[in-house]
Amino acid sequence: MTMHIVVEPGSYGCHNMGDVAMMQVAVVRLNELWPHARIEVVTDCSERLSHFCPSATSLSVEARNDWLSGQSLISNLCRKLPIGIPTPIQKLERLLWSRFPEVTELEVTLKAAILRRPHPSPSSFRKRLTEADLMVMSGAGILNDAFADSACPLLDELEFVLRAGIPVVAFGRGIGPITEPVLLAKARAVLPRLKLIGLREGRAGFTFLRSLGVPKERIFVTGDDAIELAYTRRPDSPGSLVGINLRLANYAETDENTIGMLREPLQLAVQALNSSLLPVPISFHKSDSDVVSIGRILNSAIHDPQTEVKCPEDVIRLIGLCRVVVTGSYHGGVFALAQGIPVVALIHSSYYEHKFTGLQEQFPGGCRILDLRRPVTSGDIQHAIHDAWKSADTIRGPLLTSAARQVELSRAAYQSARSLFPQESDS
Secondary structure (H helix, E strand, O other), rough: OOOOEEEOOOOOOOOOOOHHHHHHHHHHHHHHHHHOOOEEEEEEEHHHHHHHHHOEEEEEEHHHHHHHHHHOOOOOHHHHOOOOOOHHHHHHHHHHHHHHHHHHHHHHHHHHHHOOOOOOOOHHHHHHHHHOOEEEOOOOOOOOOHHHHHHHHHHHHHHHHHHHHHHHHEEEEEEEOOOOOOHHHHHHHHHOOOOOEEEEEOHHHHHHHHHHHHHHHHHEEEOOHHHHHHHHHHOOOOOOEEEEEEEOHHHHHHHHHHHHHHHHHHHHHHHOOOOOOOOOOOOOOOOOHHHHEEEEEEHOOOOOHHHHOOHOOOOOOOHEEEEEEOOHHHHHHHHHHHHOOOEEEOOOOOOHHHHHHHHHHHOOOOOEEEEEOOOOHHHHHHHHHHHHHHHHHHHHHHHHHHHHHHHHHHHHHHHHHHHOOOOOOOO
16 A cells, blocks of 8 residues: 655745755655655645645645634624633534534635636545645744644544544754643643654754653654754865854844844954855745845845855855855755854844754754843954854764764664555555
């Protein structure tokens, strides 16, 4: 019997090169474990998926979202009801959605007819899920308060899959912080039922999962899946440039003041080092494009990303030209550290504090954190860059050792998923 695997990447447009890298690694490894598997990836861009993962086929994220939106059939009514009444109504609605999805799908169909728009079938999407032998959550750090609006539907989707008796595994996950009550309740109900969870970091994620009731034998601290992609493409020696990445986004809690704080000290630092700044964009989403924010720091437009960066390997190659990388995005740090390049990480939110302190623990000595929520002087910024620059030669070996170890642990976690199907011949 041929394995049928559904990959839920959590990021659907293939516009973030970090998310794409994790998805690529996941699909390649799954193909290695089950060479003849049918692998379907949830996406809103089948063309880009075919480019990045030619062995995979697409599942419509629009159909997924229409299906999951069925839980809000009477949400507008609930907002108008007296306090205390919506809760039992919402419980009834959730019961209808989970047990009788054909009822809630009627709303989606009616809306599509009224709006006269194409209507991808939620029932077809559900059918593909229930026909799968395995669901894989690949990378993406959306299981946290900053992305609660996306994380809650994801957990609802997993709940449906688990109820159908299909095993679910997760790799390269960033989890937490979670304090939002609804999201926390969903996480506590769903995550302990996953067969295994591979974490990007063990500093906070392991303890948090244990607090939710996840058995410790199902938790693997592996590092980020994308590490292997960068590690195998590392240069023979450190570069001579200072890479710069900045993410202006609500979830990063950064704004124009962040740019003003960084622009001058960055220029002074590279001048003193007789170097120059090299843009290393990761995200190309219109809403949080690194290209735009980096251009503002440099006071000039940078190259069209479509001519400069077309895939994760392009970003990795650019970072390989650097001796130090200053980054406000998590995967800017991953791609650098995995190549033995020290990082100065910029944080301005609890979300990124969680991500970068975890990355710092995974790569000891390689990640200096600048907390921009506190008073930081131009001298502090310059010193962090100079210190990282001086350490580049000596820290390279230990960083590469850390990267190699995480690749090994990550691959071992995938092998554990293979052991869930000991009789599967994949013929």
